[in-house]
Amino acid sequence: DAKTTQPNSMESNEEEPVHLPCNHSTISGTDYIHWYRQLPSQGPEYVIHGLTSNVNNRMASLAIAEDRKSSTLILHRATLRDAAVYYCILRIVLIQGAQKLVFGQGTRLTINP
């Protein structure tokens, strides 16, 4: 499977933008890029996803490189509630038609007050 590579940890200040990078150099043409975040003792929470174009939603923005080998999750104005482990994920379609999420190791984001 193609895999993703992220920094182990990042730190930012409250009310400042945060840019979380991800490398996925072995991505194939049909793989979607997803971002989820996970708080302690909770399941992963969907943040955003895209295929080729940049995407925006109420939670974040996703910037995808033109060659699709990297992407960046952008939190425009971080709050203390954004502190979590952020996973950059590839959604892969299997031969049988199933779609599986391939998680990386994640980036632990700390937000300073």
Added chain:
Amino acid sequence: DAGVTQSPTHLIKTRGQQVTLRCSPISGHKSVSWYQQVLGQGPQFIFQYYEKEERGRGNFPDRFSARQFPNYSSELNVNALLLGDSALYLCASSRGPLRVAKNIQYFGAGTRLSVL
């Protein structure tokens, strides 16, 4: 609307025993996936079921099995438990058909399994 619900929340078993974990998907979702998350790592894909049929399987031994019921709920069974099976088991549900670009998997809070 209720999200994905999993039961039990915590479970303690001993080596060699068998365990059954349960998952109820979001209303209207017909696909259920199971993931294993070992402490300190990202979740790993175990199975995906759609319309009661297995549609995909990850790299897990045959000790792991699952099924999906007519109401789209699902059970994950693990036989002959090993210490290494200790993990958070996550269930995710999504709409069908499977190839829709906006098909998002929504996770439950998981079942924490400890094997002693």
